[in-house]
Amino acid sequence: MYGWIWRHLPGNAWVRGLISLVLILAVVYVLFQYVFPWAEPLLPFGDVTVDGQGAGEPGAGR
Amino acid sequence: MAARTEHDERTDTSPPPPAPRRRHPVAAAVGVFGELLITAGLVLGLFVAYSLWWTNVLADREAGKQGDTVRSRWAEGPGALDTKDGIGFLHVPAMDNGEVLVKKGTDPENLNNGIAGYYTDPVKSALPWDDKGNFTLAAHRDGHGAKFHNIHKLKNGDAVVFETKDTWYVYKVYKTLPETSKFNVEVIQPVPEESGVKKPGRYITLTTCTPVYTSKYRYIVWGELERTEKVDKDRTKPAELR
Numbered sequence: 325m326y327g328w329i330w331r332h333l334p335g336n337a338w339v340r341g342l343i344s345l346v347l348i349l350a351v352v353y354v355l356f357q358y359v360f361p362w363a364e365p366l367l368p369f370g371d372v373t374v375d376g377q378g379a380g381e382p383g384a385g386r
Numbered sequence: 387m388a389a390r391t392e393h394d395e396r397t398d399t400s401p402p403p404p405a406p407r408r409r410h411p412v413a414a415a416v417g418v419f420g421e422l423l424i425t426a427g428l429v430l431g432l433f434v435a436y437s438l439w440w441t442n443v444l445a446d447r448e449a450g451k452q453g454d455t456v457r458s459r460w461a462e463g464p465g466a467l468d469t470k471d472g473i474g475f476l477h478v479p480a481m482d483n484g485e486v487l488v489k490k491g492t493d494p495e496n497l498n499n500g501i502a503g504y505y506t507d508p509v510k511s512a513l514p515w516d517d518k519g520n521f522t523l524a525a526h527r528d529g530h531g532a533k534f535h536n537i538h539k540l541k542n543g544d545a546v547v548f549e550t551k552d553t554w555y556v557y558k559v560y561k562t563l564p565e566t567s568k569f570n571v572e573v574i575q576p577v578p579e580e581s582g583v584k585k586p587g588r589y590i591t592l593t594t595c596t597p598v599y600t601s602k603y604r605y606i607v608w609g610e611l612e613r614t615e616k617v618d619k620d621r622t623k624p625a626e627l628r
Binding site: 325326352355356360363364365368369370371372373374375 | 417418421422429432433436437440441492494497498505507508524525526527528529530534566568569570571573574593594595599600601604606
């Protein structure tokens with residue numbers, strides 16, 4: 325997979341390395357900006373209240 | 387060096403490089419699978435960094451901004467008390483976390499801004515200036531500002547101070563509950579009998595999740611109002627915060 329990407333990047337090793345770095349940073353940006361904020365409420369790590377229900381269900385009682 | 391140069395020049399005897407190596411399909415599949423596993427590991431590692439570090443950066447920035455808004459509004463002098471932007475600041479010296487802006491509601495969107503929220507549901511919180519009742523708060527233990535991260539450092543007798551525009555409310559912790567069910571709404575009742583009190587009074591209840599890094603149980607700290615102090619011109623802090 326990564327080998328395939330590397331072989332299909334243009335330029336010599338330095339240019340490919342630079343493009344790879346940009347690609348990695350782009351992936352990290354997308355993860356931090358969009359993917360993780362979306363995934364976080366779905367995971368049970370951030371509930372701090374004692375109403376015993378997930379986010380976004382106000383009034384559902386206990 | 388000479389041998390190396392000779393190799394780089396690729397003499398006629400060496401095989402031509404463009405011919406791609408033909409791997410066995412199974413070997414290729416295993417290779418891709420392994421790369422996917424490594425990728426998944428890296429993504430999970432990044433998620434940990436996101437949860438425990440980046441959300442704090444964002445939340446502290448936002449909480450600082452919102453806190454400044456409230457303070458500058460207070461500084462503008464008399465006027466209608468606007469509680470939409472927050473009703474005041476919580477100071478807990480034992481938690482060593484500075485001041486925590488308190489706003490209405492415990493929705494995640496609210497708490498994720500690095501603030502504490504007072505309950506509106508399932509049991510409505512009292513406010514510090516009410517004659518009787520329980521001022522019930524929730525904030526994050528980890529990530530998003532982690533304002534109640536050090537809740538386990540609170541001991542009986544420790545001060546919990548709430549600052550409003552014109553009054554310091556000094557509470558003293560009288561009971562902690564290190565672990566309870568997240569369904570236990572008894573802990574935020576107006577008279578929290580689980581803490582051992584029977585009569586209506588002016589209580590404060592802090593709730594957050596426990597153990598750290600998870601949300602399996604809830605950690606509860608109860609306090610009772612000891613005294614109030616008027617805020618003076620210089621906003622001199624009460625003795626507990628000096």
